[in-house]
Amino acid sequence: MSAIPEFETQVAIIGAGPAGAIAASLLHKAGIRVLVLERQQFPRFSIGESLLPCCMQFIEAAGMSEALNKAGFQFKNGAAFRRNGNYNCFDFTDKFTQGPGTTFQVERAHFDKLLADTAAAQGVNIRYGHSVTAIDLNARPILDISDDQGKQYRLQADFILDASGFGRVLPRLLDLERPSNLPPRQAIFTHVEDGITDPDFDRNKILISVHPQHQDIWYWLIPFSNGRCSLGVVAEPARLAHQQGTLEQQLFALVNEEPGLKRLLSNARAVRDTAQLGGYSARVSTLATDKFALLGNAGEFLDPVFSSGVTIAMQSSALATDCLMRKYNGEEVNWDKDYCQPLTQGVDTFRTYVEAWYDGRFQQVIFSEDQNPKVKQMICSILAGYAWDRDNPFVKDSLRRLNMVVELCADRQSSPTPEPS
Known part of the structure; x- marks a missing residue:
C-alpha cells in the first residue's frame, strides 16, 4: 500500500x-508561501452581493482594484x-470616516472568481476541488485533504487561515461551534430579471424595504x-411557516405584501x-490561536x-495577515490582543445596529423626519463598513450613542405640534 503524499507550506x-483571496494575495506579496484549498469549482453561486465602500481599501491593498474597476459591475x-x-x-460619500465612499453591487459568482483569478x-497557488x-x-x-478525484494527501503548514465561509471547516472539525446569541432567522432569495421602469428607482443603491405590518420582516433589492x-x-x-x-x-407572495416592491417588481x-x-x-468559542485563525463567516456571521459579511471577511483577512507578517519578521504576536479583540470590536458595532434594527430602535432613527446631519454622517460611516473607526463616537460607544439618538427621536415624535400663532 502506497504512502499518502505529503506537502508543506x-x-x-x-x-x-x-477572505481567502485577499489574505492569499497580501501574504504572497509579502513573500510568504501560501497554498489555497477550495472545495468547489469557480464560478459558483454565493449570496451577499452588495459590497460596502470599506472593502475597497483591502481590494486596493491586494492589488485587485484595476481588475475590479474593469469588470463592469454595478x-x-x-x-x-x-x-x-x-x-x-x-449617501456613502457623505460620511464621518475618511476612505472610499463608493463600491459595487456584484454577482458573487463573477466577483469571487475575479478576486481568485x-x-x-x-x-x-489555488487548488480547486x-x-x-x-x-x-x-x-x-x-x-x-481529498480532491474531487478521490486522491488524498497531507499538508503541513506553520499556520492555517480558515476562510471557508458558511462551510466553517475548522469550527466543525475542532468542535468550536457555539449557538448564536441572535434569534434564528430565515432568508428566501433569488435573482430576477427586474423589468423596473420607474425612473425614480436608484440602481446605485441597495434598497431595503420593511414589511408594512411586521417590522422584523424586511426585503433586499440589489440591482446589477x-x-x-x-x-x-x-x-x-415562525413568520414564514x-x-x-x-x-x-x-417569495413573490411576500413581495406583493409590500406595496412599493409589488409596484416596482410588477x-x-x-x-x-x-x-x-x-x-x-x-459564532465560535475561539477565533484564533497560535496555529489558526478564523476569517469572516468561518468565525462569526x-x-x-x-x-x-464581505466587509468583516476582508477586515479579518487584513488583521490576520498583518499578524502573520509580523510573526515572520520575528515579532511576537498575541493573537487574542492583536486579532481577536480588534476584530470583535467592529463586529460588535455591527451587532448593535443589527439588534436595534430588529427591535425597531434603529428603524426609528432611520425614518426620523428631523435628522442631525453630523449624526447621520457618523451612522453612515458604519453603514459604509467603517465599523472599526474608533474616532467615530458611534463606533467607540455604539450602544449608548445609538440609544441616545433613539430617545431624541422618541421625544420629537411625542412632542405636540405647536399651534400656529
Whole structure:
C-alpha cells in the first residue's frame, strides 16, 4: 500500500472566496508561501452581493482594484430604506470616516472568481476541488485533504487561515461551534430579471424595504448592471411557516405584501432557482490561536441586513495577515490582543445596529423626519463598513450613542405640534 503524499507550506488557506483571496494575495506579496484549498469549482453561486465602500481599501491593498474597476459591475454609492411609504437614503460619500465612499453591487459568482483569478495571476497557488477532511494540531498543523478525484494527501503548514465561509471547516472539525446569541432567522432569495421602469428607482443603491405590518420582516433589492437584481426576504421561521407553494411562490407572495416592491417588481421574473438559508447566524468559542485563525463567516456571521459579511471577511483577512507578517519578521504576536479583540470590536458595532434594527430602535432613527446631519454622517460611516473607526463616537460607544439618538427621536415624535400663532 502506497504512502499518502505529503506537502508543506508556510500558510494554508481554506477557501478561495473574498477572505481567502485577499489574505492569499497580501501574504504572497509579502513573500510568504501560501497554498489555497477550495472545495468547489469557480464560478459558483454565493449570496451577499452588495459590497460596502470599506472593502475597497483591502481590494486596493491586494492589488485587485484595476481588475475590479474593469469588470463592469454595478456602481454603488449608498443604501436606501423604505417603510410604509417613508423613504430615506444614506449617501456613502457623505460620511464621518475618511476612505472610499463608493463600491459595487456584484454577482458573487463573477466577483469571487475575479478576486481568485487575480490572486492566481499574482502567483498564488489555488487548488480547486480540494476538501479538508481532518486536522491535527498537536505539533505543526497537518491537514488531511481529498480532491474531487478521490486522491488524498497531507499538508503541513506553520499556520492555517480558515476562510471557508458558511462551510466553517475548522469550527466543525475542532468542535468550536457555539449557538448564536441572535434569534434564528430565515432568508428566501433569488435573482430576477427586474423589468423596473420607474425612473425614480436608484440602481446605485441597495434598497431595503420593511414589511408594512411586521417590522422584523424586511426585503433586499440589489440591482446589477445587466438589468437584474438580487431579491430576498428575511424573517423569523415562525413568520414564514404559513407560506404556501414553491419557494419562488412564497417569495413573490411576500413581495406583493409590500406595496412599493409589488409596484416596482410588477414585471419581474426569476432567472435562477429560488433558495432559502436558515440558521445562518453563528459564532465560535475561539477565533484564533497560535496555529489558526478564523476569517469572516468561518468565525462569526451576524445577519445580512447591512451587507456586512464581505466587509468583516476582508477586515479579518487584513488583521490576520498583518499578524502573520509580523510573526515572520520575528515579532511576537498575541493573537487574542492583536486579532481577536480588534476584530470583535467592529463586529460588535455591527451587532448593535443589527439588534436595534430588529427591535425597531434603529428603524426609528432611520425614518426620523428631523435628522442631525453630523449624526447621520457618523451612522453612515458604519453603514459604509467603517465599523472599526474608533474616532467615530458611534463606533467607540455604539450602544449608548445609538440609544441616545433613539430617545431624541422618541421625544420629537411625542412632542405636540405647536399651534400656529
